Amino acid sequence: MKKELVQPLQFGSPLHDEYFIRTVFVNRRMAEILGCSVEEMSRSSFFDFVFDEDLHGAQRYFEEKKKGNKEPLDFRLRRKEGSEIWVHISSSQLLDANGSPMGILGMFTDILERKRTERALCESEERERARAEELKALMEAAPAIVWIAHDPECRIITGSRAAHELLQMPLGSNLSKTAPQNEQPTHFKVFKDGVELAPEELPIQMAARGIEVCDFEEEVVFDNGTELIRTQNINHPILKRMVEVIERQIQHMARLLDDLLDISRINSDKIQLRKDIVDLTTVMSHVLEVTLPLLKARQHRSSVSLPQGPIPLEVDPVRLEQILINLLNNAIKYTEPGGHIWFSGAQEGDEVVFRIRDTGVGIPPERLDRIFDLSGGSFSGSLTRLDS
Numbered sequence: 001m002k003k004e005l006v007q008p009l010q011f012g013s014p015l016h017d018e019y020f021i022r023t024v025f026v027n028r029r030m031a032e033i034l035g036c037s038v039e040e041m042s043r044s045s046f047f048d049f050v051f052d053e054d055l056h057g058a059q060r061y062f063e064e065k066k067k068g069n070k071e072p073l074d075f076r077l078r079r080k081e082g083s084e085i086w087v088h089i090s091s092s093q094l095l096d097a098n099g100s101p102m103g104i105l106g107m108f109t110d111i112l113e114r115k116r117t118e119r120a121l122c123e124s125e126e127r128e129r130a131r132a133e134e135l136k137a138l139m140e141a142a143p144a145i146v147w148i149a150h151d152p153e154c155r156i157i158t159g160s161r162a163a164h165e166l167l168q169m170p171l172g173s174n175l176s177k178t179a180p181q182n183e184q185p186t187h188f189k190v191f192k193d194g195v196e197l198a199p200e201e202l203p204i205q206m207a208a209r210g211i212e213v214c215d216f217e218e219e220v221v222f223d224n225g226t227e228l229i230r231t232q233n234i235n236h237p238i239l240k241r242m243v244e245v246i247e248r249q250i251q252h253m254a255r256l257l258d259d260l261l262d263i264s265r266i267n268s269d270k271i272q273l274r275k276d277i278v279d280l281t282t283v284m285s286h287v288l289e290v291t292l293p294l295l296k297a298r299q300h301r302s303s304v305s306l307p308q309g310p311i312p313l314e315v316d317p318v319r320l321e322q323i324l325i326n327l328l329n330n331a332i333k334y335t336e337p338g339g340h341i342w343f344s345g346a347q348e349g350d351e352v353v354f355r356i357r358d359t360g361v362g363i364p365p366e367r368l369d370r371i372f373d374l375s376g377g378s379f380s381g382s383l384t385r386l387d388s
Contacts, residue, residue, distance in 0.1 A: 012087070012108035014046070015094075021045050024103055033087065033110050035079040049077045051084070065091055065104055074111065086115040134326065137294075147175065147204050154178045154205045168222065178205055191219040273316040280311040280352060284345050287324045294329060299337050305344035313352060327356050335360030 012030030016023055026041040034041065034049055050058045054076055061073055072090040079085050091106035145163045150156040157176035164171045167188060174183050177190070177199035190197045199205065203213045284306060295302055313320075331341050335358045342357040 012106070012110075014041070014106050014108070016046055016104050016106070030108055033079075033085060033108060034077065035081055035083075040080070049079075051076060051078050062104070065093060068093065074115075085110065086112050134329075137329065149176075149204055149208050152208050154208050155180065157204060167220070177202055188220050188222045191221060192217065273319060275314055275316050277312055277314055278317045280313055280345055280347075281306050283313070283315075283317060283320055283324070284343070286317075287321050287328060288343070290321075290325050291328045291332060294332050295341065298332055298335070298339070300332060300335060301338075301340045303340070303342045305342075305346070307346055311347050311352065324354060324356075327354075331356050331358035331360060334358075 010029060012033045013027045014023055014030050015025040023042055023044055023046065026038055028038060031038045031041050036044075046062075047055065047058060058075065061075070064071075070090075070092065072088060074086060074088055076084050076086050088109040088111045089106055091104050093101055094103045094105055096102045145166055146160040147163055148158055150158065154176050155178060156174050157179075158172065159175055161171055163175065164173065167175055167185065169175060169185060173185075175185065177184055179185075184199075190202060192201075197218070203216045203218070207213045284304075288304065328341070328343060335341065339359040341359075342355070345352065345354045347353075
């Protein structure tokens with residue numbers, strides 16, 4: 001092999017002996033990729049630059065190379081100072097004049113930026129999936145009746161569990177009266193002031209066309225003769241309380257949907273905070289209202305410690321409640337049924353401190369310093385847990 005032909009190449013090119021123990025030759029670009037000099041590399045083995053946990057995979061790959069396998073590989077290496085770098089490796093076995101193996105010549109291309117981009121995309125997708133799961137859980141637990149149009153023509157409309165139950169349709173089914181003919185629900189009709197509404201006159205269909213809809217009263221009549229009136233006298237204290245809870249949960253869902261739909265804002269960490277003055281007890285009470293159905297379903301006991309007096313906070317209340325709901329939901333979901341959940345909030349000096357404790361599986365000590373990393377919040381244990 002003529003070394004002078006390999007030296008100026010823009011990719012790393014090492015020549016190793018047939019056992020991959022000794023580096024016979026390396027060009028300058030290969031030394032640059034690994035952050036060391038040509039002389040240092042000449043005294044090193046390829047495996048000196050492999051992370052311990054990747055060693056078995058590297059040995060297996062080069063065993064295949066000695067058998068004639070020419071498949072390339074994306075592989076992680078350790079630079080001299082300890083940082084990682086990803087390279088795309090293509091290599092071929094060199095034979096002498098007698099056809100006997102004399103070494104392996106590699107071509108190493110730096111793909112670290114590509115890997116960082118791929119990792120960022122994966123983390124972004126994971127965040128979006130987590131938000132979608134959060135919205136799904138909230139939609140199932142909340143008593144609010146919410147419809148979601150999936151397209152401007154409202155060909156597909158889904159909703160919360162309460163919405164599906166109200167229309168007597170299975171969860172996940174298409175609720176749209178403007179769906180394709182064979183998918184439209186036919187077991188109910190919608191009336192306003194005693195007149196049946198055409199599908200395009202329904203409120204969500206009008207809103208999708210840009211028509212403002214508010215204070216819209218409608219009557220749903222089923223084939224079996226039962227009726228559901230959407231508007232009622234809410235002067236009764238219990239009904240007023242229910243409406244207040246539902247309104248807050250709808251606002252929370254709307255903010256989640258807003259985040260999910262504006263992906264570019266999420267990826268660039270440009271979520272806007274809408275600060276207001278709220279009381280600490282009010283925030284905690286709202287959080288408890290949302291998480292109570294799941295707490296009861298898991299048959300947990302709970303201990304809640306609220307402040308003795310008013311503590312005003314200048315915060316984005318929806319964001320703060322969202323964080324606390326995530327943490328409480330995780331504690332509830334990943335604690336075996338019949339467990340115990342503790343939730344407290346109090347002023348400590350110039351700060352307000354929230355504490356959530358449970359009898360669940362917990363987080364391994366070696367992962368505690370990574371739980372708020374974008375990709376470090378999950379682990380495998382007796383239960384799979386994602387901690388917010």
